Amino acid sequence: MRRILRYVAGRLLLTIPMIFVLVSLIFVILRIMPGDPVSVMLGEHALPEYLAQKKHELGLDKPIAAQYLDYLGQLAKGDLGKSMNTEERVGPVILEKLPATLELTFFGLAVCLAIGIPLGVRAARRRRSGQDFGIRLYANVVYCIPVFWMGLMLQLIFSLWFGVFPIAGRTGSRVIVSDFDVTGLYVIDTLMHGDLEALGDVLWHLALPAITLGVTLSGIFVRLTRANMLDALKADYVLASRARGIAEGKVVYGHALKNALIPIVTMLGLQFSALLAGAILTETTFSWPGMGRLLLERIYNRDYPVIQGVIIIYALIVSVVSLIVDLLYAIIDPRVKL
């Protein structure tokens, strides 16, 4: 146990250089961007003295290098700073939006794996058949659908034409969020509160965005599962288990898939950033109040601290997921020692 903890701590330390690179990159990009938070806030025609005073208050009149060092010093203390638009602390602003993004991403991933893995296994078992061809065609087509267009089309078909799902938002107007809002993850909150009606409403709103995100990403997992299953099904142990008369389902799912899962899990770690990017676009399409919309809104306002904070949180999510993936190896593959 201690070894695992040491490994986790070591891995988390390794994310610091990555975050440093990204923060530096974004810091520089933001400062050379035309426009600044003060001019956006006060408008083009504000008095120059007033602009200068405001800039001085926010520390924007210092040289960029000094601003950068100040910011890094602040970060080292775990402080993300204050919004330049609203003067709120950045941490809570992001924390308020984070659960919505996490919920969407998690369910999107669930849909993606629930479609991708069984279809990939199916295609590998029926190699070079009509089914195989059909599934591969599905994987390629779905991969090429822009996630925001998928969202728009699903809205058109299921919300407008059939009226089955709501067109946007996280909850309906009859559900009072403050009744159950504890963690911000509405699915968990409503469950903890025992409010099944609200849970139904939350899931009903979550369905289209999660399907949008999941289906568009499922193509990669179909291809990956298929390729790895083809390798696994050719292995000697599969032949041996079949020769012993073990049920085909158990051979395929119990033995072959378990071995094919290792590269799939690796890919899961790498594809997670694609999932986050897809989530930003899905949030825009479905008016989902997550970090992606926060980022876009604040980019227009040039709210430097919030933009930098959101980017740090995204980078942290990516790092934590890649850590979880590495820990998963140890569970799936007994040969791997941390």
Add this chain to the structure above:
Amino acid sequence: MNGNKDAAGGTRAKYSPASGIARLIGAFSAGARRYRIEWWILVAGIAIVLFIAIMTAFPGFFTHYDPNDQNAGPQLTAPTLAHPFGTDNLQRDVAARVVYGAQTILGVAFAAALLSAIVGIPLGLISGFAGNWLDKLLSLVMDSVYSFPGLILAISFAAMLGPGVVNITLAVSVVYIPTYFRLVRGQTLQIKQELYVEAAGAIGARRSTILAKYVFPNVIATVVVVFSLNIADAIMTEAALSYIGLGLPAGVPDWGMDLSMGKKFLPSGVWWMITYPGLMIMILALGFTMLGEGLSEILNPRLQEY
């Protein structure tokens, strides 16, 4: 130096770009018999890309409306014979915007992929070949960027640069530099170990010669496949940026921008403004994906067994 040429002649004849093309043509003619599905995937990919390329070259052949003509027909009409894809809120012909929009997206995606390759390939070659502190530094930066959601970086760059066709190209290309860097660096590390590279070095070939004549030609075959898949990806990133509203000035017809416009009229049941531009993005991306997939299965013999 004569000896150098002879010593490496064998390997070079095997891998030179010219013989690569010859192999490709040979594979193409034998393709129908040997590869079945893969061959059809390649052919379909080429057909789609060619069709849209012709559309960008001769838009007048496909529509007689101007994409910015705000008097093309009545406002927001569903598809009719006169306007096969309908008209938008500004009375423009959607079909004309779809035809002319191909120029923007294809140009941006192609230029962005090319730019990423031009920056990423040399960096990867140098980094993999040098293998010193420079390699460590470049790898750290590239890996950080690679593991991060590329769209967020593109969004930041697009916001920084402001609207413009060149600017959006730059923003998209930033995302894909690490893709080429990592691919080329990995390959270079492998090829560096090969006997013919060692032999060239032993004979006294300069490092730049070794890189250009021995390492680079071996790397380029995989780059071709990745380039095609990369264009497909760049198409979707470009569309995403202009859908968000970053990147393109008004007046440039663009599928992503038309989608975000159509989104506003979706609640009132206007389906044609979102259907056609989105469908085109998908078809174009699909064309390049199929092209890349087909190429990779034919160029990479290991995959044939599947």
